[in-house]
Amino acid sequence: MSKSEKREEIVRAALEIIAEHGFHGAPIAMIASRAGVGAGTIYRYFANKDILIAALYQEIEERLYPFILRGYEPARPIRERFLHLGAALLRYCIENPLDFRYVEQFHNSPYGAALRRARLLGEGGERETFRALFEDGISQQVVKELPVTVLCALAFGPIFAVVRDHILDFTRVDDALMAKTVAACWDGIRR
Amino acid sequence: MSKSEKREEIVRAALEIIAEHGFHGAPIAMIASRAGVGAGTIYRYFANKDILIAALYQEIEERLYPFILRGYEPARPIRERFLHLGAALLRYCIENPLDFRYVEQFHNSPYGAALRRARLLGEGGERETFRALFEDGISQQVVKELPVTVLCALAFGPIFAVVRDHILDFTRVDDALMAKTVAACWDGIRR
DNA sequence: GTGTCCGGAATGAATATTCATTCCCTTAGC
DNA sequence: GCTAAGGGAATGAATATTCATTCCGGACAC
Numbered sequence: 001m002s003k004s005e006k007r008e009e010i011v012r013a014a015l016e017i018i019a020e021h022g023f024h025g026a027p028i029a030m031i032a033s034r035a036g037v038g039a040g041t042i043y044r045y046f047a048n049k050d051i052l053i054a055a056l057y058q059e060i061e062e063r064l065y066p067f068i069l070r071g072y073e074p075a076r077p078i079r080e081r082f083l084h085l086g087a088a089l090l091r092y093c094i095e096n097p098l099d100f101r102y103v104e105q106f107h108n109s110p111y112g113a114a115l116r117r118a119r120l121l122g123e124g125g126e127r128e129t130f131r132a133l134f135e136d137g138i139s140q141q142v143v144k145e146l147p148v149t150v151l152c153a154l155a156f157g158p159i160f161a162v163v164r165d166h167i168l169d170f171t172r173v174d175d176a177l178m179a180k181t182v183a184a185c186w187d188g189i190r191r
Numbered sequence: 192m193s194k195s196e197k198r199e200e201i202v203r204a205a206l207e208i209i210a211e212h213g214f215h216g217a218p219i220a221m222i223a224s225r226a227g228v229g230a231g232t233i234y235r236y237f238a239n240k241d242i243l244i245a246a247l248y249q250e251i252e253e254r255l256y257p258f259i260l261r262g263y264e265p266a267r268p269i270r271e272r273f274l275h276l277g278a279a280l281l282r283y284c285i286e287n288p289l290d291f292r293y294v295e296q297f298h299n300s301p302y303g304a305a306l307r308r309a310r311l312l313g314e315g316g317e318r319e320t321f322r323a324l325f326e327d328g329i330s331q332q333v334v335k336e337l338p339v340t341v342l343c344a345l346a347f348g349p350i351f352a353v354v355r356d357h358i359l360d361f362t363r364v365d366d367a368l369m370a371k372t373v374a375a376c377w378d379g380i381r382r
Numbered sequence: 383g384t385g386t387c388c389g390g391a392a393t394g395a396a397t398a399t400t401c402a403t404t405c406c407c408t409t410a411g412c
Numbered sequence: 413g414c415t416a417a418g419g420g421a422a423t424g425a426a427t428a429t430t431c432a433t434t435c436c437g438g439a440c441a442c
Contacts, residue, residue: 006421006422021301022299022300022301023215024214024215025301027396027397027398028397028398028399029397029398029424032423032424037422037423038422038423038424039398039399039423039424040399040400040401040422040423040424041421041422041423041424043398043399043400044421044422048398048399049398049399104299105299108213108295108296108299109213110212110213110216113359116359117359144371144375146368146371146372146375147362147368149353149356149361149362150349150353150356150362150368150371150372150375152352153348153349153350153352153353153356153372154349154352154372154375154376154379156348156352157344157347157348157349157350157351157352157353158341158344158345158348158349158379159344159348160348161343161344161345161347161348162340162341162344162348165340165341165344168304168307168308170340171338171340171341177337177338177341180335180337180341181337181341181344181345184335184337184341184345184379184380185345185379187378187379187381188345188349188375188376188378188379189375190378218430218431218432219431219432219433220390220431220432223389223390228388228389229388229389229390230389230390230391230432230433231388231389231390231391231433231434231435232387232388232389232390234432234433234434235387235388239432239433240432240433
């Protein structure tokens with residue numbers, strides 16, 4: 001196994017185990033054994049567990065953004081743009097349940113709270129795209145005049161909730177249901 | 192301090208600390224000291240930490256349901272009923288952020304996953320009220336024809352997301368914004 | 383005086399992290 | 413081409429810490 005393969009194995013094992021069992025249920029020893037390396041080896045690639053956790057989060061972000069923005073055309077009408085982003089986000093989460101679970105775990109941990117707070121002040125990667133979309137929508141009077149944070153809640157809250165149900169096997173989400181869900185989110189934010 | 196006061200103090204301390212720091216950041220010793228009792232005393236009231244955690248969850252449920260159902264009239268029109276329940280839920284969470292944070296932590300832990308699964312099969316306390324409302328709405332053709340789980344996602348997803356933002360101080364939620372938020376949720380589920 | 387309840391130190395299990403040792407690949411010498 | 417030395421990477425047993433749970437001496441009620 002080459003050096004970079006090894007790093008990749010470690011990250012993959014950590015993703016799987018943490019997504020499935022949470023941060024508590026993911027001791028280094030378990031991650032190491034799943035990755036097929038020694039426990040000490042992990043510390044050759046990551047200074048400590050926290051840094052591994054943060055690095056993994058960042059890797060997921062870097063997979064998610066390009067996926068969502070593929071084919072996105074900022075010149076199209078608001079509604080169309082929203083449907084594109086919403087559907088892409090929903091699809092990514094459904095197709096990458098481990099990533100989704102991991103990000104959820106992360107946000108619900110001390111790591112996440114700090115990060116979200118930092119994001120709010122500085123610019124967040126994808127956040128800017130959505131913020132621009134909503135502000136465009138408000139000024140064109142096609143979106144409700146609400147704080148952007150509330151519009152985000154109306155748009156993403158249901159999407160993530162649906163993904164959770166899908167992962168827990170409460171709802172079977174197919175293409176048709178994805179489209180209907182995103183359309184309903186649009187109904188929530190449009191004037 | 193009387194016996195029942197002591198129990199109450201323990202529960203209150205556990206709620207505060209777990210809501211704020213999560214299950215990991217809430218060792219028994221810390222809960223005990225916040226409650227003003229010895230660590231061993233907690234085990235006189237709760238057989239172990241898991242049982243304390245579960246009991247606390249149940250207490251919160253038992254506060255929440257009556258609050259939401261106060262003044263609820265199942266004979267009124269669908270829309271009105273939804274606005275009542277949604278507003279009550281949102282208000283409860285805003286006014287009792289510790290309860291909200293605790294329940295979120297709980298749902299995102301191994302305890303919660305098992306519980307949600309059990310709920311899905313058997314009857315869940317308040318769940319029945321909402322299920323009945325949505326099914327009524329569908330049969331009266333005022334609510335979108337979607338799985339009840341998806342309707343729940345559309346209705347509650349945004350509410351909880353707004354509460355999260357409020358607690359993190361990202362959004363200041365007053366009465367007016369609460370009403371607008373719930374109304375927007377209605378737009379999401381209505382035909 | 384006896385029994386009940388408390389407190390908080392003691393215990394032992396679980397876990398992150400360290401580090402002395404081993405392993406293996408590259409390269410230099412012949 | 414073959415062997416040996418050197419060095420960086422990997423290892424996993426040992427360590428230190430954290431934490432739930434237990435236990436026992438003492439305080440208090442009656």
